[in-house]
Amino acid sequence: MNSTLNEMDKHPRERLLTGENCRFYKTREGLLAAALSDGSYEGRAFLSLAFPFQLTEEYIALQDEDKEEIGMIRRLSDLAEADRELVREELKIKYFTPKIRKILSLTERFGTTRWTVETDRGKQFFVVKDTYKSLIRVSADRLFVCDLDGCRYEIESLKALDRKSFSKIELYV
Amino acid sequence: MRKMPEAIRDKFLEKGIKIESALAVFKTDSTEDRVPCDAYSVVTEEGIATLFCLVALEKRHGAFFARRRPPKRKIEVLDFSFTSLEKVTEIRCEELISGVRLVAREENRDLPLLYATNHCSRALFEFCESFAEYRKTGVFPTPKDGGRGKCPRCGRPYPDPDREVCPHCSRNISLLTKLLPFMKRYRVQIFLVMLTVILTAGMDVLAPYLSGKVLYDDVLTPGGGWYGRILFLVLVVAGANLMAAFSDMINALVVAKVSAFVSYDLKKTIFSAFERLSYGFFTSRHTGKLLTQINTDAETLYTFFCDGLPFFLTNALQLAGVSVVMFITQPVLTLVVFVPLPVVFLGYLFAMRRLKKLHAENYNIHSRFTSIVSDVLGGMRVVKAFSREKEEVKRFDGAARDMSASNVRIANSSRTIMPALNLWVRLTSYVVWGVGGYFVIRGAAQAGTGISYGTLMLFISYLSLIYGPMNFFADFFADLASSLNALQRLFEIVETEPDVKEKENAVTLEKVRGELVFDHVSFSYLPGKKTIKDVSFRVPAGETLGIVGHTGAGKSTLANLLTRLYDVESGSISLDGVDLRDLSFKTLRSSVAIVSQETYLFRGSLMENIRYAKPEATEEEVIAASRAAGCHDFIMTFPDGYDTMVGYDKKLLSGGEMQRISIARAILKDPPILILDEATSAMDTKTERRIQASLAAITRGRTTISIAHRLSTLRDADHLLVMEDGKVVEEGTQEELLERKDGVYATLYRLQLEAMKNIGIEETI
DSSP: OOHHHHHHHOOOOOOBOOTTTEEEEEOTTSOEEEEETTSSOEEEOEEEESSTTTOSSEEEEEEOTTOOEEEEEEEGGGSOHHHHHHHHHHHHHHTOOOBEEEEEEEEEETTEEEEEEEETTEEEEEEEESTTTTEEEOSSSOEEEEOTTSOEEEESOTTTSOHHHHHHHGGGO | OOOOOHHHHHHHHHTTOOGGGOSEEEEEEEOTTOOEEEEEEEEOSSEEEEEEEEEEEOOOOSOSGGGGSOOOEEEEEEEEEEEEOTTOOEEEEEEOSSEEEEEEEOSSOEEEEEEEETTTHHHHHHHHHHHHHHHHHSOOOOOOTTSOOBOTTTOOBOSSTTSOOOTTTOOHHHHHHHHHHHHHTTHHHHHHHHHHHHHHHHHHHHHHIIIIIIIIIIISSTTOTTTTOHHHHHHHHHHHHHHHHHHHHHHHHHHHHHHHHHHHHHHHHHHHHHHHSOHHHHHTSOHHHHHHIIIIIHHHHHHIIIIIHHHHHHHHHHHHHHHHHHHHHOHHHHHHHHTTHHHHHHHHHHHHHHHHHHHHHHHHHHHHHHHHHHHHHHTHHHHHHTTOHHHHHHHHHHHHHHHHHHHHHHHHHHHHHHHHHHHHHHHHHHHHHHHHHHHHHHHHHSTTTSOOHHHHHHHHHHHHHHHTTHHHHHHHHHHHHHHHHHHHHHHHHHHOOOSSOOOTTOBOOSSOOOOEEEEEEEEOSBTTBOSEEEEEEEEOTTOEEEEEOOTTSSHHHHHHHHTTSSOOSEEEEEETTEEGGGBOHHHHHHHEEEEOSSOOOOSEEHHHHHGGGOTTOOHHHHHHHHHHHTOHHHHHHSTTGGGOEESSOGGGSOHHHHHHHHHHHHHHHOOSEEEEESTTTTSOHHHHHHHHHHHHHHHTTSEEEEEESSGGGGTTOSEEEEEETTEEEEEEOHHHHHHSTTSHHHHHHHHHHHHHHHTTOOSOO
């Protein structure tokens, strides 16, 4: 009810989370949860990376289920050793992206491109619209493809693709 | 929802799931390890059962007829899970980067149900909503079926929810037949085109026959049927050539005229379709892209029908005619001519592909280059402010280098591949000369078996008719594909049904009093995310309602619903007791004026812009409205006064000045209902204060909805509504709201008062 109020009073103060003031654990149902030592929060842990493409073990925000930030983990190594693996595991689930190993076919029809690819999770098919805009170039060699439902696929290294696959996306990169 | 295969059904029955009493059935697409699979879930009153399996269609071996048999499915069950829903209060969809996690919530614990990719997220969000409704009312609403349209012919969902195009069923032929109505009006001209095409092709085949075979064999050879009648032959050949040129000319003239008119027709149809379509269509697409669509697509079609198609028809006919004549005269030599043809054709095809690729690459690099330039020029203030000139020059340098490298690649390819192919064509003709010459010599030695000199000359002149258009043929199919694509896009726009439609026998009100009632209105732009949640209020005719709330609370959406840019999802909005959906567009649009936070000035003079809503307004009325809106004074400081041209250079007017122009526009329209959607947000508080007085005069006796986040804007409102997160959280008069010391409004009031004190304005709001 009073979120307007709260937002205005609260200043964006950063709260750093370390092994001292924050513990992670798994609920009996297998979901990640966190507890702050001062008792200000205990419950499910939702994680968000500030720089998901480059820094996957740094600047990790801990949020509650309304995406309100509880605190930030500056470096994963700041956490207690047992907790690190738990956080890593949850990040893997949230940021899961199939990795494209091979492009089996790529055809353009009516302004959309239709991809059949071999990923680390098996063969997949998807449709991309506005192909140029749907490729997120992270570096000269690494990119993400966004299909029209918002699913992402990663090409870890363009150079590592075989020649046939590369010649299919050459036009778009 | 989707039907499930018989075999899967049996598997559920085996597990004791009462599938016939299922509340919902849905299909998702991944296992817990995020491996693609087919996961079927059945929701019953007891719980939610999910069967994870791999469904493989058995390979059908070759046989064409086997297609008619339904394919056999091989099902491999990976996993089965069952979660009791007895204590579950809520089912939630938690967003992940590429998918969602479905979680059931009990009083103090969360149970993960399944993972799915974003392909299913729409349907899952809808399921969560339905489940919430089920918990509230005890009735499970019938699913809306995913929101994604399905192809009516094959039942497959469209790959792109925004475009109703089924790639399986869109046949190129059906596209062309759709074009027929556009062509129908030009029946006569098209008939003329066909006639001239045939005539041109015929003459082009005949002329070499006369000047080659007939000249050498019949006219110049003693004993030939036409021996010595050279003048006659010259006249006939010249006549044939003249006729070919003449019919070609007529063809070009007619085609140019018809295609220009057809392309004009297309453009007009598209543009009027744009006007007809609802606002939602435009927000889901890029406006710039729409403009390119009108122009480029119509242009592509124009060139295709004007240049490509007639040229193709003429050449194809010619090729056919030439082949027939050649085959009748000398079958063996014909083979010699035709054997290298596929190689040449494929060679051109390869060359075209390669060049197209290079040109596409060049196009990309070029657009990156221009975007860097316009980026830097547009953001020059920022570049200078952070003294980043050097880095920008470096960025520019990199792009420029890439471009020149790409230009070099294009030049290299076209300078090597094309000459090589031309050489190959020439070599082919040498072979024909050689073989043909040999036949001629042998014919001279032993009469009867060889060929005549005239036949050889005929073949040589036909060579250029056959090999000449090959590079065009190779390119033609690519052109055809892009033209069909353009055509597809055009019809898509023409055929889109507007979401917001006028009812057939819509009510037209003679006089609008302006009483507005919102009755339990809900609305969402995206499924699963309600922007307006169950909002009800009433504005008596002539009163002013103020709506307060911070960004994203749904204030502007209320204005969009009121003007029927979108239709409500549930509940109703009525004007003078008539549901907006029953009201004619004319009544609605003429009784509501909106001044919004984003003002748009069309290209033209200020006068024309202010008069936009009422073109017949006199100069006097325009000046009076401008005075009321507080824009008269600054307009008069411009050298050209009301004739000042705007729209070309936005820097001429500040944001606040543009807002005042659009207020003047609304005042001039003089509607019974006025919506001020952050109409004064871009002005400083002092200017706002000045305009407020004139606004007060306008809103008196007129139903006004004033939307603002700054409370000072709303000080004259009769009634206030405080919105938060799509809901009305407080309402009442200003006094009533201020009395609630901890209320949202009272708190906002205090905060804004303090802020005003800080900038030196000490008054009550």
